[in-house]
Amino acid sequence: xxxxxxxxxxxxxxxxxxxxxxxxxxxxxxxxxxxxxxxxxxxxxxxxxxxxxxxxxxxxxxxxxxxxxxxxxxxxxxxxxxxxxxxxxxxxxxxxxxxxxxxxxxxxxxxxxxxxxxxxxxxxxxxxxxxxxxxxxxxxxxxxxxxxxxxxxxxxxxxxxxxxxxxxxxxxxxxxxxxxxxxxxxxxxxxxxxxxxxxxxxxxxxxxxxxxxxxxxxxxxxxxxxxxxxxxxxxxxxxxxxxxxxxxxxxxxxxxxxxxxxxxxxxxxxxxxxxxxxxxx
Numbered sequence: 001x002x003x004x005x006x007x008x009x010x011x012x013x014x015x016x017x018x019x020x021x022x023x024x025x026x027x028x029x030x031x032x033x034x035x036x037x038x039x040x041x042x043x044x045x046x047x048x049x050x051x052x053x054x055x056x057x058x059x060x061x062x063x064x065x066x067x068x069x070x071x072x073x074x075x076x077x078x079x080x081x082x083x084x085x086x087x088x089x090x091x092x093x094x095x096x097x098x099x100x101x102x103x104x105x106x107x108x109x110x111x112x113x114x115x116x117x118x119x120x121x122x123x124x125x126x127x128x129x130x131x132x133x134x135x136x137x138x139x140x141x142x143x144x145x146x147x148x149x150x151x152x153x154x155x156x157x158x159x160x161x162x163x164x165x166x167x168x169x170x171x172x173x174x175x176x177x178x179x180x181x182x183x184x185x186x187x188x189x190x191x192x193x194x195x196x197x198x199x200x201x202x203x204x205x206x207x208x209x210x211x212x213x214x215x216x217x218x219x220x221x222x223x224x225x226x227x228x229x230x231x232x233x234x235x236x237x238x239x240x241x242x243x244x245x246x247x248x249x250x251x252x253x254x255x256x257x258x259x260x261x262x263x264x265x266x267x268x269x270x271x272x273x274x275x276x277x278x279x280x281x
Contacts, residue, residue: 035063036135037072037095037127038143047154048086048112055087056103057125057147061095061134070095071131074104079148081121086112086151089125106149114256116153117230124148153229157254159261160189163278167202170247170273174209181208187261187278190224198222200237200244200265202276216240225263230254232263242269250275 040060046052061070073092076083087106095102104125115121127136127145137145166182169175181203188196199206200223205216216239223244225234232252237244246252250264261278 032064034134035061035066036138036143037061037070037130038137038145039125039127039147040101040144041147042144043148043150045150045152048108048116048151049154050110050113052108052112054108055106055149057106057149058101058103059093059095059127059147061100061102061130062143063100063134066095066097066100068097068132070134072102072136073128073130075126075128077124077126079122079124081115081119083121083123083149085109085115086121112151113153113155116151117155117253117256120153121151122148155256156227156229157256157259158189159187159195159227159254159259162186162281163261164281165202165276165278167204167274167276169204170275172204172210172272172274173213173270178204178209183207184281185278194224194226196222196224200263200276201239201272202274204272204274205239214240223265227254230256232261239267239269239272242267244268247273247275 038060040058044055044057046055059072071092071094074089075091076087076089087108089104089106093102093104125147130136137143163185164182165185166180168180169178172178183203185197185199185202190196198218199221201208201210201221204210205221206218210216221239221244223234223237225232225237230253232254234246244265244267247264247266251262252264254261259280262275263278264273264275266273
């Protein structure tokens, strides 16, 4: 008799425990397969280069039981730049029976890294619908139904080597002569993520009219710069009369298809400025 009572009491306790847990939670309906669809996290940041082919974002079905597939639809909503320049997506994902998660796969386009040289790309994945009556998110807004994807460039070329450099000057003391000027120069790879150019002026300070008039030479306007995702940047550089800064509105980047380096510079001392285009030899 005792054995029979024990056998009866144990299932009763389990039923009551499930019932209490369900009532206390307050989020499940009477159907334990109902549940809701949500993202387990709010955002993803992904570095993109020429070898990356896909990005995956998990999505969850929160429910005690899942006996049949749940088909979920979603859209991509642009926040910064255009998502279509970097990824393609099917717009739907299946959470298979007897599982509670699936991966939304974003296929990275072959030109994604090139697009990201100009600007980072940010977009939202927004959950839309789910099959068999499953809700997307919770009515109180406590679940995550939008996932933000931040794509950043991770493609940097090695710039070390010899170049043919053509500089068009916006201002120097001897215009219109010595404009433009073409010469051969070397970009030296310092091996620490920075690069060195001995004459940043494209010949104006070393061998050009400033050499004769002002006594400038090989070390009068040498500059160390960095190349971050094919964007040329530098700080704390200058000529004998003041700081050298990037020319406002000018191009300072590397064309990853051709290896051409464009540097737009401005000297604060007396206003010399120019755009130097470095073509690999």
